[in-house]
Amino acid sequence: xxxxxxxxxxxxxxxxxxxxxxxxxxxxxxxxxxxxxxxxxxxxxxxxxxxxxxxxxxxxxxxxxxxxxxxxxxxxxxxxxxxxxxxxxxxxxxxxxxxxxxxxxxxxxxxxxxxxxxxxxxxxxxxxxxxxxxxxxxxxxxxxxxxxxxxxxxxxxxxxxxxxxxxxxxxxxxxxxxxxxxxxxxxxxxxxxxxxxxxxxxxxxxxxxxxxxxxxxxxxxxxxxxxxxxxxxxxxxxxxxxxxxxxxxxxxxxxxxxxxxxxxxxxxxxxxxxxxxxxxxxxxxxxxxxxxxxxxxxxxxxxxxxxxxxxxxxxxxxxxxxxxxxxxxxxxxxxxxxxxxxxxxxxxxxxxxxxxxxxxxxxxxxxxxxxxxxxxxxxxxxxxxxxxxxxxxxxxxxxxxxxxxxxxxxxxxxxxxxxxxxxxxxxxxxxxxxxxxxxxxxxxxxxxxxxxxxxxxxxxxxxxxxxxxxxxxxxxxxxxxxxxxxxxxxxxx
Amino acid sequence: xxxxxxxxxxxxxxxxxxxxxxxxxxxxxxxxxxxxxxxxxxxxxxxxxxxxxxxxxxxxxxxxxxxxxxxxxxxxxxxxxxxxxxxxxxxxxxxxxxxxxxxxxxxxxxxxxxxxxxxxxxxxxxxxxxxxxxxxxxxxxxxxxxxxxxxxxxxxxxxxxxxxxxxxxxxxxxxxxxxxxxxxxxxxxxxxxxxxxxxxxxxxxxxxxxxxxxxxxxxxxxxxxxxxxxxxxxxxxxxxxxxxxxxxxxxxxxxxxxxxxxxxxxxxxxxxxxxxxxxxxxxxxxxxxxxxxxxxxxxxxxxxxxxxxxxxxxxxxxxxxxxxxxxxxxxxxxxxxxxxxxxxxxxxxxxxxxxxxxxxxxxxxxxxxxxxxxxxxxxxxxxxxxxxxxxxxxxxxxxxxxxxxxxxxxxxxxxxxxxxxxxxxxxxxxxxxxxxxxxxxxxxxxxxxxxxxxxxxxxxxxxxxxxxxxxxxxxxxxxxxxxxxxxxxx
Numbered sequence: 001x002x003x004x005x006x007x008x009x010x011x012x013x014x015x016x017x018x019x020x021x022x023x024x025x026x027x028x029x030x031x032x033x034x035x036x037x038x039x040x041x042x043x044x045x046x047x048x049x050x051x052x053x054x055x056x057x058x059x060x061x062x063x064x065x066x067x068x069x070x071x072x073x074x075x076x077x078x079x080x081x082x083x084x085x086x087x088x089x090x091x092x093x094x095x096x097x098x099x100x101x102x103x104x105x106x107x108x109x110x111x112x113x114x115x116x117x118x119x120x121x122x123x124x125x126x127x128x129x130x131x132x133x134x135x136x137x138x139x140x141x142x143x144x145x146x147x148x149x150x151x152x153x154x155x156x157x158x159x160x161x162x163x164x165x166x167x168x169x170x171x172x173x174x175x176x177x178x179x180x181x182x183x184x185x186x187x188x189x190x191x192x193x194x195x196x197x198x199x200x201x202x203x204x205x206x207x208x209x210x211x212x213x214x215x216x217x218x219x220x221x222x223x224x225x226x227x228x229x230x231x232x233x234x235x236x237x238x239x240x241x242x243x244x245x246x247x248x249x250x251x252x253x254x255x256x257x258x259x260x261x262x263x264x265x266x267x268x269x270x271x272x273x274x275x276x277x278x279x280x281x282x283x284x285x286x287x288x289x290x291x292x293x294x295x296x297x298x299x300x301x302x303x304x305x306x307x308x309x310x311x312x313x314x315x316x317x318x319x320x321x322x323x324x325x326x327x328x329x330x331x332x333x334x335x336x337x338x339x340x341x342x343x344x345x346x347x348x349x350x351x352x353x354x355x356x357x358x359x360x361x362x363x364x365x366x367x368x369x370x371x372x373x374x375x376x377x378x379x380x381x382x383x384x385x386x387x388x389x390x391x392x393x394x395x396x397x398x399x400x401x402x403x404x405x406x407x408x409x410x411x412x413x414x415x416x417x418x419x420x421x422x423x424x425x426x427x428x429x430x431x432x433x434x435x436x437x438x439x440x441x442x443x444x445x446x447x448x449x450x451x452x453x454x455x456x457x458x459x460x461x462x463x464x465x466x467x468x469x470x471x472x473x474x475x476x477x478x479x480x481x482x483x484x485x486x487x488x489x490x491x492x493x
Numbered sequence: 494x495x496x497x498x499x500x501x502x503x504x505x506x507x508x509x510x511x512x513x514x515x516x517x518x519x520x521x522x523x524x525x526x527x528x529x530x531x532x533x534x535x536x537x538x539x540x541x542x543x544x545x546x547x548x549x550x551x552x553x554x555x556x557x558x559x560x561x562x563x564x565x566x567x568x569x570x571x572x573x574x575x576x577x578x579x580x581x582x583x584x585x586x587x588x589x590x591x592x593x594x595x596x597x598x599x600x601x602x603x604x605x606x607x608x609x610x611x612x613x614x615x616x617x618x619x620x621x622x623x624x625x626x627x628x629x630x631x632x633x634x635x636x637x638x639x640x641x642x643x644x645x646x647x648x649x650x651x652x653x654x655x656x657x658x659x660x661x662x663x664x665x666x667x668x669x670x671x672x673x674x675x676x677x678x679x680x681x682x683x684x685x686x687x688x689x690x691x692x693x694x695x696x697x698x699x700x701x702x703x704x705x706x707x708x709x710x711x712x713x714x715x716x717x718x719x720x721x722x723x724x725x726x727x728x729x730x731x732x733x734x735x736x737x738x739x740x741x742x743x744x745x746x747x748x749x750x751x752x753x754x755x756x757x758x759x760x761x762x763x764x765x766x767x768x769x770x771x772x773x774x775x776x777x778x779x780x781x782x783x784x785x786x787x788x789x790x791x792x793x794x795x796x797x798x799x800x801x802x803x804x805x806x807x808x809x810x811x812x813x814x815x816x817x818x819x820x821x822x823x824x825x826x827x828x829x830x831x832x833x834x835x836x837x838x839x840x841x842x843x844x845x846x847x848x849x850x851x852x853x854x855x856x857x858x859x860x861x862x863x864x865x866x867x868x869x870x871x872x873x874x875x876x877x878x879x880x881x882x883x884x885x886x887x888x889x890x891x892x893x894x895x896x897x898x899x900x901x902x903x904x905x906x907x908x909x910x911x912x913x914x915x916x917x918x919x920x921x922x923x924x925x926x927x928x929x930x931x932x933x934x935x936x937x938x939x940x941x942x943x944x945x946x947x948x949x950x951x952x953x954x955x956x957x958x959x960x961x962x963x964x965x966x967x968x969x970x971x972x973x974x975x976x977x978x979x980x981x982x983x
Contacts, residue, residue, distance in 0.1 A: 037821070054593070086804060167841075
């Protein structure tokens with residue numbers, strides 16, 4: 001198997017990277033009809049597997065689960081999840097040959113083994129559905145030519161997929177058809193029907209390609225989503241402790257601050273987040289974030305380049321082969337950081353205080369989101385795709401940090417994201433060493449506005465606002481968020 | 494003479510810019526226990542919160558604890574609404590999550606919750622156990638909080654309050670959601686706790702009160718007026734004019750099958766615990782049913798099977814509107830035929846929805862409004878909003894209204910599509926007597942057109958007259974089912 005993307009001529013690379021269509025709700029009028037009466041068999045029953053299956057069944061579709069023999073015999077959690085909710089569960093041999101659509105919701109790392117095992121059992125003309133394109137694009141998995149290969153990827157954790165569905169809404173979803181495997185031309189219709197079945201059609205659907213999904217997803221998770229949140233959290237915490245801020249306070253300010261700050265991001269983009277600061281603080285945060293962008297841009301570009309060339313997935317797969325040597329070592333090291341080991345103090349921090357006392361965090365987030373977005377767009381990824389994989393997902397990841405810090409974030413995200421996160425973090429911290437030397441508690445730990453009279457120069461403020469508001473991530477974001485306005489707000493502690 | 498425990502002078506209070514209480518004065522002397530009543534929106538809850546120091550007010554509220562008493566020198570307020578949290582301290586739950594086995598393990602058990610509470614307030618666990626037994630709650634000690642029904646949540650709140658033995662205990666709607674026997678047991682507990690020195694303020698329009706409550710007051714027009722026990726037994730005299738029901742609700746709903754619900758040997762269990770056992774029940778089109786049973790007998794679970802909300806419906810022999818469950822229908826196909834109101838739906842409703850949006854969402858069976866409604870739907874909503882007297886609140890966020898008004902909006906949401914099956918699970922919780930009667934008359938009126946009705950209510954004096962059949966559950970089993978031969982009213 002060789003990297004699929006690298007086998008393509010440049011023209012086709014650009015072509016597939018550029019698939020990006022925000023779909024109109026009228027595209028979903030056929031409801032779930034294209035899958036009605038078909039046998040849907042889901043491989044794996046974790047959070048995504050179970051909750052997607054519950055939704056599909058509640059939409060009137062025929063759903064069952066197939067698990068490895070050992071999972072069934074050992075009555076593992078996946079088996080319990082499925083049987084306790086009264087789904088039929090069977091081995092690959094029992095269920096795959098009957099399936100019209102096989103839905104692969106196992107972890108990335110198992111894809112090659114799983115797909116190799118199930119493909120010979122699949123009937124002629126069946127469909128194979130992925131929720132992430134790594135296996136196809138980076139590992140270059142070849143699927144039998146009679147099989148249709150599609151992707152439906154809800155852009156939220158499994159429990160949200162369920163919670164939004166039962167409310168009568170849904171979560172934003174990305175769909176794609178693999179151009180090498182659409183022999184009957186039914187891929188798109190099936191992907192749309194599946195999307196209706198999980199409720200995704202109400203919250204905004206983006207038609208993408210396997211290639212665009214993988215290249216943007218990897219970039220987003222490594223840089224702004226996980227990598228920079230990790231780097232920013234650790235550096236901010238360490239700085240506060242170094243300057244004598246109470247460790248419990250510092251721990252809480254960072255842990256919950258990322259969530260509170262990015263909630264504003266979710267509601268109204270970078271503009272809304274920056275507007276939560278006073279005028280003086282906003283101008284300062286703008287200046288620092290510009291500086292951060294200059295320092296970090298080469299690192300963001302390197303990550304994007306390695307993702308595009310396949311270098312990233314090559315080295316990561318080497319680590320898989322070595323029994324996750326690097327991943328496990330990095331994971332252990334993260335567990336030993338002072339931030340991770342200091343519990344949040346029992347102090348009350350007001351909602352506004354999370355902004356006023358954490359200007360540096362705001363600057364990190366603006367710099368990270370804009371850099372990730374800009375770098376992706378420069379590499380040929382369309383702005384809509386880049387938005388989903390940068391700004392849109394940041395609050396979702398921040399939410400996991402608020403729950404149980406970096407440990408929780410790295411537990412929830414995929415191993416692929418976790419690997420990329422550490423890779424970024426280790427390169428980013430030294431890069432910011434000089435910058436961090438000039439940071440004091442006015443930027444992180446204490447209220448920036450204290451002792452200032454709050455006056456600003458009109459023209460300076462107007463210029464700053466103009467730059468923030470006219471950024472492409474803001475214009476595209478305003479449009480895409482319209483489709484998601486009804487999404488629940490993430491609760492803060 | 495000892496100082497009064499509560500002495501209020503010139504209390505002024507606003508709720509969302511509206512004056513609720515005006516220059517109010519009230520004195521509660523030692524050993525007095527009061528009942529406070531009033532129509533929805535009269536300021537009962539605001540008053541209680543002000544006394545408990547939970548909200549801002551103008552004027553003077555003086556609390557004098559008895560220094561010689563060994564009871565906790567605190568004012569403890571039990572809210573009419575309960576929000577629990579998961580193990581991470583968040584209250585981010587979703588509708589019907591409790592029926593999803595995999596998702597129930599994120600909340601604490603009743604035991605853990607009580608142990609924490611006991612530790613925080615330095616209380617003996619054995620004392621709590623007595624209360625649990627008295628309220629018929631002992632079996633639930635290992636259940637997780639999310640698995641509890643609304644009545645069971647109420648009991649947990651009451652156990653905590655009584656266990657604490659505060660000097661002043663204010664309970665907002667103590668009887669809501671409790672079955673008949675529990676209400677009686679609660680009154681016995683009230684007698685006991687007042688005998689040992691705790692003073693009570695009960696906020697309720699109920700008539701079956703413990704003897705220890707001997708003073709009565711009504712809130713009206715921002716003022717507190719003391720009334721006699723006899724006066725309390727009479728209905729409110731503020732007669733609301735009765736309006737004609739909107740025309741679109743007078744049409745007979747389209748009936749899709751002769752048999753609306755049919756259950757054959759239905760069983761539901763969570764691991765070892767069986768919550769419904771061998772249920773056989775048929776509801777034919779046009780029938781009016783009362784579903785009864787003590788708290789925890791399985792009523793909500795039974796209803797969740799009918800509303801398409803229970804995952805285990807697929808493994809049972811269950812027919813809805815003539816179709817076997819799991820034969821290709823979606824839960825939205827089922828829900829569109831049903832008008833539902835339940836405490837659970839209310840709990841998990843979109844906090845960002847206005848009154849108008851909430852009512853319109855009834856057309857789509859969603860817990861919030863997520864799509865555009867057409868002109869006809871908007872017009873019908875406007876008629877119904879006017880009918881329920883909610884016009885002035887229509888653009889207010891639903892959860893900013895007093896509980897009684899929120900319920901009215903939910904009732905409007907339930908009726909708006911003139912459904913063929915009405916499922917009313919304790920629809921009148923939080924309503925005053927007047928509103929309850931008004932609503933039940935409306936249900937009677939609607940049901941004349943052939944609407945099928947399943948009604949859950951613990952207060953037998955507060956049921957619609959049209960009810961003719963009853964199914965009684967006990968411990969997950971059908972205790973009796975059939976025509977009501979004698980009138981159960983009164």
